[in-house]
Every structure is written in structure tokens, then in C-alpha cells.
Amino acid sequence: MIANEYINRAIDYILDHINENISVDDIASHCNFSKYYFSRMFKIETGESIHEFIKRVKMEQSAFRIKIEKGRSITDIGCDYGFSSSNYSSAFKQHHKLSPIQFRRCIKQKSLLNPVFRNSIGLESFEECDKKISIEILEDFLVIYERHKGTYRNLSEHWGVFQEKNKDYITDKTLLLERTYDDPSITKIEECLYDICITVPEGCTLENTYVLKGGKFAIYHFKGLVNQIYSSFQNIFNVWLPQSNFEIDNRYGFEIYRKIDCDSMFMEIDLCIPIK
Known part of the structure; x- marks a missing residue:
């Protein structure tokens, strides 16, 4: 951290x-x-x-x-x-x-190897990928954050500690977000930078806060297991973006966790890619 x-x-x-x-x-x-x-x-x-x-x-x-x-x-x-x-x-x-x-x-071709789970992946067709994507305008999010550099293998452990540390700020309206800065098919997995975040109400005076900027996003609505998240990002980067009429802008993307089953590790996550 x-x-x-x-x-x-x-x-x-x-x-x-x-x-x-x-x-x-x-x-x-x-x-x-x-x-x-x-x-x-x-x-x-x-x-x-x-x-x-x-x-x-x-x-x-x-x-x-x-x-x-x-x-x-x-x-x-x-x-x-x-x-x-x-x-x-x-x-x-x-x-x-x-x-x-x-x-x-x-x-x-390099993107077809998941560097976290060391397994090969397949890519969707543009049509399959496009069905899972919506174009939306998101509001800004005020968040408490914790920054990590390194492999995503310990992500669930980091999340557990982070939520326990900030449990007084978590309500039924709190969103869990993760801000990602790197594509692990390019950046070495031990050098990937990411922030884990929870939303907080306006007026929060903690030092470790920032405003996660909203705006226009292509949102891939992911439903699946944790080891399938990487392949969904590669579908966006290798299939959807190059063939769509949209261009990514200079903001960094983030994910919004919608549902998590801790026993099966089945998740519903919005993968938010900033576009012009």
C-alpha cells in the first residue's frame, strides 16, 4: 500500500x-x-x-x-x-x-494470456461485446481511497481490511469502486497501480479522499467469476474500442461493484471506460 x-x-x-x-x-x-x-x-x-x-x-x-x-x-x-x-x-x-x-x-495475441490467473482466454465478437455495453453519463463520486501497487492476487484481502477500517462510513447507499490505471497485458503485474474506494457523503473531512470524476463512459456490464474480469477488459480493449466509433479519453477508468457473492465469487460489476 x-x-x-x-x-x-x-x-x-x-x-x-x-x-x-x-x-x-x-x-x-x-x-x-x-x-x-x-x-x-x-x-x-x-x-x-x-x-x-x-x-x-x-x-x-x-x-x-x-x-x-x-x-x-x-x-x-x-x-x-x-x-x-x-x-x-x-x-x-x-x-x-x-x-x-x-x-x-x-x-x-499477448493479451490472450491472463497474467493474474495464468490461463488463456478467448475474445468475444464485436456484436457479443457491444450487447453488454451501454453509453452513460455518470456523476462525480466523492470517495475514500487506498492506493496499492502490485499484483491483484491479494485484492480481496485488501478490500476486507479496507472495509473494516472504514466501517463507520459504510451505509446501505455506499458504493464500492476500484480505480485502475494499467492494462496488465502491458504493465508487469507487480507494478500495476490501483485504488480501492468507497463513496462517502459530501463534507467528509478525511485526508484520503478525492473526487472521482464522472462524465461520459462506455460501461461493460460484467456478470461472472473473478477470474473472468481480465478477459472482459481485453474484449473492450482489443475488440470493442478498435471497432466502435468511440475513442477513449485521458481520464482513467474504474469499476463499480454492484453485487458480490463471497462464497462463489460471482460478481456483477460495471467496467467504466472513459470516452470522448
């Missing part, structure tokens, strides 16, 4: 400005710390230096764009993240061990 408020503030700043040429100085200044002190603090808390984190996020988010925006040129995508054509190809290959062109050719 990443519990340090200032580190989370820095991560939020990086994620919100990842398309810009941000520096360690910018981030330390944003958090009101000296560059050298804050750099040490960030490395201790996350296991990565600020520079390494920024570079990795740029490489993985741009790879995600290559995956879902099949009609866009690799040069344009790299440019979005501040790279020239030659610099982007070199940096991409160093990080992913493939050139951007090779990555685009093989990412769909």
Missing part, C-alpha cells in the same frame, strides 16, 4: 501531466519538498525513482494507445508523450524489448 499522502499527491500530478515534459523539480515543488529529499522519499515508498516512474508510465500508456488506437500512426502517439520519432522507437524497444511496430502486431 502507498500510504504517504505526499507520494500519492506526486503520483496524481504525474498521471495528470504524463503528456507533458514534467521534471523531478516540478513534482517536488508541487509537493513543497526539496528535490533531493523528495526523490529519496518517493523511491522508498514506491520502489522506483521519480524519473523511472515517469519514463515507465509514458512507455506503458503510449503502448496502450498503440494497442487500442489502431488507426493512428506510431509517430503521432509517441509525439503525444513528448518523443520524436527516432527517440520514441529507441526508448520503446528498450522498455518493451520490441519495436512499436512489432508490439502492435503481437499485442492482441
Whole structure:
């Protein structure tokens, strides 16, 4: 768990400005710390230096764009993240061990292996996937959150501890949400970043709160077992988005837990993908 408020503030700043040429100085200044002190603090808390984190996020988010925006040129995508054509190809290959062109050719096949449960998956047709998706406008959510970096294998345990810790804020109107920042077919599973959240009423004064922005979303209405969630995301990313008339925007997606059977692990979850 990443519990340090200032580190989370820095991560939020990086994620919100990842398309810009941000520096360690910018981030330390944003958090009101000296560059050298804050750099040490960030490395201790996350296991990565600020520079390494920024570079990795740029490489993985741009790879995600290559995956879902099949009609866009690799040069344009790299440019979005501040790279020239030659610099982007070199940096991409160093990080992913493939050139951007090779990555685009093989990412769909790579996506068919669930890195959490180590099983192969199949993809739905566009028509099958489209039947499960609705386009909706969601309100903002005020939430208490807890940020984690690492495998999703311990997610149910994290949820149990988080709910017990915040039980005084849970009512029959509380929603359980999970904000995800990475596609685990691209990001190493031990480096995936996610927030577990519960909604709270306006006026909550806890420090670990933020407003999870609403807006326009494509919502995949998932019904199934926990080990099938990954394949539903891959249906959205590999099948629905490339063939639909919609484009994902720069917000991060999240999930709303509607029903959970803890014995069978059958779930009903809204997978909310932000679109323009």
C-alpha cells in the first residue's frame, strides 16, 4: 500500500501531466519538498525513482494507445508523450524489448494470456461485446481511497481490511469502486497501480479522499467469476474500442461493484471506460 499522502499527491500530478515534459523539480515543488529529499522519499515508498516512474508510465500508456488506437500512426502517439520519432522507437524497444511496430502486431495475441490467473482466454465478437455495453453519463463520486501497487492476487484481502477500517462510513447507499490505471497485458503485474474506494457523503473531512470524476463512459456490464474480469477488459480493449466509433479519453477508468457473492465469487460489476 502507498500510504504517504505526499507520494500519492506526486503520483496524481504525474498521471495528470504524463503528456507533458514534467521534471523531478516540478513534482517536488508541487509537493513543497526539496528535490533531493523528495526523490529519496518517493523511491522508498514506491520502489522506483521519480524519473523511472515517469519514463515507465509514458512507455506503458503510449503502448496502450498503440494497442487500442489502431488507426493512428506510431509517430503521432509517441509525439503525444513528448518523443520524436527516432527517440520514441529507441526508448520503446528498450522498455518493451520490441519495436512499436512489432508490439502492435503481437499485442492482441499477448493479451490472450491472463497474467493474474495464468490461463488463456478467448475474445468475444464485436456484436457479443457491444450487447453488454451501454453509453452513460455518470456523476462525480466523492470517495475514500487506498492506493496499492502490485499484483491483484491479494485484492480481496485488501478490500476486507479496507472495509473494516472504514466501517463507520459504510451505509446501505455506499458504493464500492476500484480505480485502475494499467492494462496488465502491458504493465508487469507487480507494478500495476490501483485504488480501492468507497463513496462517502459530501463534507467528509478525511485526508484520503478525492473526487472521482464522472462524465461520459462506455460501461461493460460484467456478470461472472473473478477470474473472468481480465478477459472482459481485453474484449473492450482489443475488440470493442478498435471497432466502435468511440475513442477513449485521458481520464482513467474504474469499476463499480454492484453485487458480490463471497462464497462463489460471482460478481456483477460495471467496467467504466472513459470516452470522448
